[in-house]
Amino acid sequence: MQLSQLRQEFVLHFGEMGSRWGINRTVGQIYALLFLADEPLCADQIVEALGFSRSNVSMGLKELQSWNLVRLRHRPDDRRDYFTTPADLWEIVRTLVAERKKREIDPTLSKLRELEMTRPAPGDEAAHARIAELRRLIETLTRFHAELEALETERLVALLNMGARLGKVAAGAGRLLPMRRKA
Amino acid sequence: MQLSQLRQEFVLHFGEMGSRWGINRTVGQIYALLFLADEPLCADQIVEALGFSRSNVSMGLKELQSWNLVRLRHRPDDRRDYFTTPADLWEIVRTLVAERKKREIDPTLSKLRELEMTRPAPGDEAAHARIAELRRLIETLTRFHAELEALETERLVALLNMGARLGKVAAGAGRLLPMRRKA
DNA sequence: CGCGCGTTTCAGAAATTCCTGAAACTCATT
């Protein structure tokens, strides 16, 4: 299949960006292709469109599935897997954030907790304290993320659009509420 | 120099995570070392502590500077560069977010705008619309980021600690204010 | 069971990224 100029450029761009995103070029391109596709695609259609080897596409799809970034569909009388991306873009963003947190933050948080449990050797007191401080900061962010995660999209979008006005809310809160210490 | 167990583990962990973060192992380790160091370190001290080649350390420091993640210090009567990480962790988070946005989001936003300018070929209408939708979503997030960026740390932390209560604020806003369409 | 259709695994080739040592460069000092 020949991709249109539009699709072609979009796909190539996502391929390049893929590397900056911790996914590889192939996976980025597959995702981009699915994102624009008018209907679900099966592995062979992807091979056809992008010219990768069959196994590479298979791997790529597996990786996208492990990221929860694609959905599986089936057609009657056809046992091939067809793939789509969720129609709701906000859902995609949530998934992306959640998965990156899982891969990039959570392991570090465990490690920090583990290090914090040990008694610092002489000379390591300041370093130990710095680790604790970092751990607290990450937990604050994590808690905040969990709470946003729990909002329905409607409210989340309303919140985002409130933007700067939140600053005032926060200023009020800062004065009126006992702030959790240190943070 | 022999690193203490604590520092050693922290440094190695950041090295491993580095790869998931789009910086390489060396750079991750250098950053971790500086982060825990009780005082600024110069390149040779880093070589000594981590056992990398001098030029590798030089490259790594250059990359960290390009990310704005380290600060330069000098000692009287010593023209070597000494490096530290900012004492304020929130400043580090801000930098990190800003830089990642610059590298991972901004180029895509330009590309999407560019693609959106072109008239879609027949058959590409839906794809074109999806691109526009994605562009709008990224702009919403970008605008929000810019507004958080502008808050002083105090307010930002207060906001983060408000957490779930923001949901209520947003619900109110959703009803009372004309929401920007689509979002 | 044995066939057909589809997916997954895997070892090695290809490509990319990382790291090093040597050489080049900078700049204050004599």
Place this chain on the structure above:
DNA sequence: AATGAGTTTCAGGAATTTCTGAAACGCGCG
């Protein structure tokens, strides 16, 4: 302008990651 401490650049070797084709596997069906 020569010295020397310090930094940067760079070509190529080392290590890692990505990609491929071939073979193995899974499973519904006659």
